[in-house]
Amino acid sequence: MLDAFLAGAHQVFAFDTLIYMLIGSVAGIVAAAIPGFTVTMAIILTLPLTFAMDPLQGVSVMLSVYVGGYTGGLISAALLGIPGTPSSVATTFDAYPMARGGEPGRALSLGVWSSFFGTIISTIILIVAAPPLALIAVKLGPWEYFSLIVFALTIVASLVGNSLMRGLIAGVIGLGLATVGPDPMMGRPRLTFDSDILMPGLPFLIVLIGIFAISQLMGEVEDDGKSETKGALIPDVIEFKTWAVMREVLMHPVNLIRSSLIGVFIGALPGAGGSIANLLAYDQAKRSSKTPEEFGKGTPDGVIASEAGNSATAGGGLIPMIALGIPGSAVDAILMAALMVHGISVGPRLIMDNADLAYGMFIAMIVASLMMLVVCVLSMRLFLRVTDIPKQFIVPTVMICCVIGAFALNNRVTDLYLLGAIGLVGYGLKSLDYPLAPLVLGVILGPIAETNLRRALMSEGDWTVFFTRPISAVLLAAALLSVIFSIRSVLKMRKKNRAVTDEQDGD
Amino acid sequence: MFRKIAVAAGLMAAAIAGPAQAQDYPTKPIEFIVPWGPGGGSDTQMRLVAQGLAEETGQAVPVINMPGVGGNVGLAEFAKRPADGYTISQIHEGLLISNGTGITDLNWDSFMPIALVTSSPQYLTLSKNDNFSTFEEMVAYAKDHPGAVRAGVTLAGVPHLHMAMIEDAFGIQFSYVGYEGTGQRIRALVGGNIDVAIGDVSSAGQFVENGDLIFAAVGMPERTAEEPDVRTFKELGQDLDLAVTRGVVLPKGTPQDVADALEAHLEKVMQNEDVRTKIKNVGSEPVFLGQDAYKAYLGKLSDTVNRLVGKLAG
Numbered sequence: 001m002l003d004a005f006l007a008g009a010h011q012v013f014a015f016d017t018l019i020y021m022l023i024g025s026v027a028g029i030v031a032a033a034i035p036g037f038t039v040t041m042a043i044i045l046t047l048p049l050t051f052a053m054d055p056l057q058g059v060s061v062m063l064s065v066y067v068g069g070y071t072g073g074l075i076s077a078a079l080l081g082i083p084g085t086p087s088s089v090a091t092t093f094d095a096y097p098m099a100r101g102g103e104p105g106r107a108l109s110l111g112v113w114s115s116f117f118g119t120i121i122s123t124i125i126l127i128v129a130a131p132p133l134a135l136i137a138v139k140l141g142p143w144e145y146f147s148l149i150v151f152a153l154t155i156v157a158s159l160v161g162n163s164l165m166r167g168l169i170a171g172v173i174g175l176g177l178a179t180v181g182p183d184p185m186m187g188r189p190r191l192t193f194d195s196d197i198l199m200p201g202l203p204f205l206i207v208l209i210g211i212f213a214i215s216q217l218m219g220e221v222e223d224d225g226k227s228e229t230k231g232a233l234i235p236d237v238i239e240f241k242t243w244a245v246m247r248e249v250l251m252h253p254v255n256l257i258r259s260s261l262i263g264v265f266i267g268a269l270p271g272a273g274g275s276i277a278n279l280l281a282y283d284q285a286k287r288s289s290k291t292p293e294e295f296g297k298g299t300p301d302g303v304i305a306s307e308a309g310n311s312a313t314a315g316g317g318l319i320p321m322i323a324l325g326i327p328g329s330a331v332d333a334i335l336m337a338a339l340m341v342h343g344i345s346v347g348p349r350l351i352m353d354n355a356d357l358a359y360g361m362f363i364a365m366i367v368a369s370l371m372m373l374v375v376c377v378l379s380m381r382l383f384l385r386v387t388d389i390p391k392q393f394i395v396p397t398v399m400i401c402c403v404i405g406a407f408a409l410n411n412r413v414t415d416l417y418l419l420g421a422i423g424l425v426g427y428g429l430k431s432l433d434y435p436l437a438p439l440v441l442g443v444i445l446g447p448i449a450e451t452n453l454r455r456a457l458m459s460e461g462d463w464t465v466f467f468t469r470p471i472s473a474v475l476l477a478a479a480l481l482s483v484i485f486s487i488r489s490v491l492k493m494r495k496k497n498r499a500v501t502d503e504q505d506g507d
Numbered sequence: 508m509f510r511k512i513a514v515a516a517g518l519m520a521a522a523i524a525g526p527a528q529a530q531d532y533p534t535k536p537i538e539f540i541v542p543w544g545p546g547g548g549s550d551t552q553m554r555l556v557a558q559g560l561a562e563e564t565g566q567a568v569p570v571i572n573m574p575g576v577g578g579n580v581g582l583a584e585f586a587k588r589p590a591d592g593y594t595i596s597q598i599h600e601g602l603l604i605s606n607g608t609g610i611t612d613l614n615w616d617s618f619m620p621i622a623l624v625t626s627s628p629q630y631l632t633l634s635k636n637d638n639f640s641t642f643e644e645m646v647a648y649a650k651d652h653p654g655a656v657r658a659g660v661t662l663a664g665v666p667h668l669h670m671a672m673i674e675d676a677f678g679i680q681f682s683y684v685g686y687e688g689t690g691q692r693i694r695a696l697v698g699g700n701i702d703v704a705i706g707d708v709s710s711a712g713q714f715v716e717n718g719d720l721i722f723a724a725v726g727m728p729e730r731t732a733e734e735p736d737v738r739t740f741k742e743l744g745q746d747l748d749l750a751v752t753r754g755v756v757l758p759k760g761t762p763q764d765v766a767d768a769l770e771a772h773l774e775k776v777m778q779n780e781d782v783r784t785k786i787k788n789v790g791s792e793p794v795f796l797g798q799d800a801y802k803a804y805l806g807k808l809s810d811t812v813n814r815l816v817g818k819l820a821g
Contacts, residue, residue: 044545044572048554051785141700182576185685186662187610189576196583200575270694325713326694333546333690340709341551343788347713411573412580451685458684459657459700 008360011056012367020057021064021364025371028068029075033383035082035213035398036405038205039069040330047334055342056357060364062335067119067368070274070311071376074111075383078303079104080398082213086205086444087274087310089437090282092212093159094295094302101298104384109245110300111307112376114256117249118308119369121260122267122315126322127362131351134323137268142455143466145269147475149449152276153441154479155283157486161296161435164490170434174442177202184451197414204275206406206415207422207443213402214423215430217395242377252304255285259308266309267316270328274313275444279437281309287485315365322358324348532592532768536567540588540596542581544574547688548791549753552625553597555785556755559776577601577664579611586617590758592765595621599753600665603809607816608663615805618756619766622773623796623804625786628731629669629749632706633721634696642723642743645703649679656681659692659701663819666692666705669726669749671818672811676745696720705749708733709790726750752794754801770797 011017024046031042042065050058073088078095091111098107125133153171160167180191181201192198249256259281266277285305286295295302317328325347327333336346344354351358386394406419426436456465467473539557543549550572557568573581578601588594598615606614631642639645649656658681660667666689670681684701686692692704693711697719706720712733714720722737726749730739740747755773757766776782777795786793796804 040545047545048558051555051558138694138698141695141698184687187577187605189610200580270691320694324694324697325710327546327690330544330546337546337551337789340789341555341785343784345709345713347710348717348719349713410575410580411571412575412584451687455684455686458682 004355005359005363007356008056008358009363011054011356012060012360012363014057017057017060018367020053020061021368022371022375024061024064025068025368025375028065029072029372029375029379031065032069032072032085032088033075034401034405035076035080035084036209036402036408038085038405038409039066039072040334041405041408042069043331043334047338050338051341055339055344056360056364058338058342059335059357059361060368062338063361063364064368064371066331066335067311067314067365068372068375070119070314071112071115071307071372073310074115074303074307075108076398078107078111079383079387080216080394082216082398083208085274086208086440087278087313088306089208089212089275089440090278090306090309091303093282093306093437094297094299095306097296098298098300098303099387103298104387105380106241106245106300107298107303108376108380108383109242110249110303112373112380113246113249114259114304114307115311116369116373117256118260118263118311119314119365119372121257121308122264122312123362123365123369125261125264126315126318126365130319130323133264133268134320134326137270137320138324138326140269140471141469142452142459143469143472144475145452146449146456147466147472147479148269149445149452151475151479151482152280153445153449154482154486155279156438156441157483157490158283158286158295159279159435159437159441162433166432166434167438170429170436171438171442173429174207174439175446176442177207177439178204178443178446179450184447185454197417200410200412200414202418202422202443203409203415204440204443205409206419208440209402209406210419210422211426211429211436211440213398214419215426215436217399217402218423218427219430220391220395248300249304252301254288255301255304256308258284258288259305260312263309263312264316264319267313267328268319270320270326274310277313277316278306278310279441281305292489318361318365321346322350322361325350532765533564533566535593536569537564537592538594539568539570540573540581540585540594541570542573542575542578542585542596545572548627548751548789549578549597549599551789552753552786552791555782555789556624556773556776559779559782560772563772563776563779577605577610579605579613582613582618583611586613586758588758590760590762592757592761592769595755595757595769597753598756599751600668600808600812603805603812604663604665604668604816604819607812608820610663615756615809617759619759619761619798620801620805621755621757621766621770621798622777623752623754623794623801624773624777625753625791626794627707627751627753627791628725628727629666629705629707629751630711630722630726630734630737631673631724631749632693632696632704632711632715633723634699634702635719635721636699636702638702640721642738645723646677646679649681653680654682656703657684657701658682659684659686659695659704661685661687661692665751667819668812668815669705670703671815672747672749673740674818675815676740676747693720707790712790752804753791754796766798 031037073085074091076082076084077088077091078099081092081096083089095107156171183190262281263277282305285301286292317332320326320328321332339346541553554570557570561568585596605611639648658670660670662685689710695701696704715722724740725737726747783793
């Protein structure tokens with residue numbers, strides 16, 4: 001084992017590998033920071049380059065893009081209020097208010113450190129417990145997946161903002177939008193009205209970019225002139241307090257570890273990954289907080305939960321891939337392809353047959369997260385310059401990036417019309433004070449819930465199986481508790497409001 | 508970046524040069540529309556072919572992923588592209604099934620099939636269970652308990668066709684559970700959530716080696732080099748050809764001399780040892796069937812699909 005470890009380390013610490021990894025790290029961070037550009041895209045672009053590299057070298061470079069990508073999304077989330085990637089939706093809730101509140105340096109530092117610790121924790125779990133965790137993950141059938149999604153849907157209650165009613169409506173709109181297009185099991189068209197635009201359905205990333213980016217950018221345009229911020233949101237002197245923030249993150253150990261564990265768990269389940277993990281981690285942090293009313297206003301706990309949660313899915317996603325050769329996401333599938341091209345079969349015997357490679361990947365994860373940290377800390381000042389640029393330049397630039405990114409996802413022109421239409425819907429909803437996160441959650445979870453429900457009933461035409469399989473039953477019970485808890489806290493909040501302002505109605 | 512500049516420069520040069528003559532085809536980059544998402548079998552194999560083609564012709568061959576509706580979105584777009592040989596695409600068995608089940612109006616003869624380039628042998632794979640551990644036991648069990656054997660397939664997809672062919676040939680009946688892609692099916696098979704599935708060496712080989720899964724039969728005319736102990740369906744009494752074959756197509760109406768030039772380039776690519784090894788590494792077989800042989804193959808396949816399509820539409 002030590003031999004394999006050293007052999008792996010030897011390859012990762014080669015000078016050229018480290019240089020390529022550094023480039024990969026920067027590329028991942030930048031790609032993720034631009035709304036509309038995704039980590040998957042950055043990794044596809046690196047795939048042909050790795051054909052010419054050694055297997056471990058190629059995978060190390062891809063891992064550094066991957067790890068950088070899970071962090072980069074926080075930059076636009078914090079500074080622009082637009083999630084750079086689907087996995088940084090929850091980061092906008094608190095990092096953006098914090099940045100607007102005059103602490104952009106702190107918001108970024110918090111996110112970067114949380115991402116770093118999240119990746120490290122997930123890598124440790126990956127090293128220590130990959131095979132048993134992968135075996136558990138593989139045993140989960142459609143029943144467990146469906147129950148998990150039911151549980152995940154209940155977190156809408158944490159994301160609703162001012163009004164439970166409007167939050168639920170947004171969630172239902174999201175679930176509805178997800179039904180447009182080919183049905184996930186048979187590919188039969190639904191609600192497409194024979195139009196070419198709707199035939200491929202509403203891709204979730206198009207909805208995400210449309211809903212968040214377009215509405216946010218239009219909001220900025222509308223806002224201009226009214227609030228005298230001169231475009232620059234940040235006071236002249238920016239304090240990063242890198243080390244102080246590191247301590248601050250470590251002062252929230254429970255949140256950090258809980259969020260990372262959620263990230264690892266969700267990451268290990270093939271399907272949704274980072275896009276759910278950040279929201280679940282945020283929800284759990286809010287519920288167990290003593291000051292849940294601070295969430296959404298710029299609390300450090302919110303930033304830590306979201307960023308640790310999404311970064312931990314990086315290690316989590318590798319668990320089924322390294323232990324069993326089963327990809328957890330599109331990114332993992334590309335990583336596997338990069339290995340297979342070199343004649344390495346990825347499967348349950350990878351750790352036995354190619355131990356140096358497996359250990360090398362573990363080392364590469366750690367190195368990649370260190371690189372991400374260094375690159376982010378050094379370049380943060382540069383990123384903050386973004387906020388100095390006057391709005392008339394930044395808004396159109398970001399808009400163009402969104403449109404290019406939306407096109408590059410599937411190379412479909414019709415997606416751009418969808419983007420425009422969804423952007424208008426998002427802007428309308430935002431103007432009417434509807435929360436947008438539940439809508440996105442509905443779009444992500446709807447198809448997964450449908451697929452697994454149908455799959456479960458095809459496997460066993462009996463509904464009671466959902467309650468007799470233990471993990472499924474536990475998840476459904478958790479969902480029920482979650483709903484009860486939410487209703488109670490809403491009622492409590494209402495009572496409180498009534499007591500304070502008797503004449504004002506809660507909602 | 509460098510590549511993009513190269514592509515842009517190539518496009519500009521082509522614009523200046525005017526319409527290309529077939530004898531020096533290609534004179535500018537060839538866009539390769541892969542109608543599937545990145546990371547899958549089609550994507551990986553076609554990227555290798557594209558790389559070989561770029562080396563062979565000296566022109567860039569950028570791969571454009573255009574996924575959606577089982578490959579039909581990309582192919583619909585491809586069908587509208589100019590038929591000049593500078594946009595190529597790829598089809599496999601899935602197109603014929605989509606056509607048969609009415610999802611798309613396009614069929615293999617809506618395009619000009621140029622060359623079949625890869626063929627992935629498919630194995631009937633069994634999970635470890637108490638009821639059967641060989642092909643014969645599975646058939647006997649399925650005959651005694653019709654519908655009790657759960658088969659994981661992509662509904663109305665290639666694995667579904669393959670399973671329907673097995674049902675048809677051996678007179679048995681499965682109950683189908685829908686999964687997306689081989690990875691998902693193999694996971695469900697290892698987890699015991701389904702009983703049988705179509706798998707391949709790259710996704711299931713190591714589980715078989717480990718004893719977690721069983722390869723019961725292979726759908727090739729002869730036993731494969733990777734799994735010499737696995738019997739063919741022919742040996743088991745029925746001649747079934749279960750492979751996923753991928754070939755390059757041009758839009759209909761492309762000049763015949765351009766088609767011939769592309770065919771000749773692809774033939775050389777498929778003799779390239781580096782390309783061959785890498786395609787084998789990702790679990791497929793490099794092959795080459797030219798225009799006529801490929802058309803004949805697709806025609807025969809089309810008959811099979813049409814015969815079994817009733818089973819797939821449900």
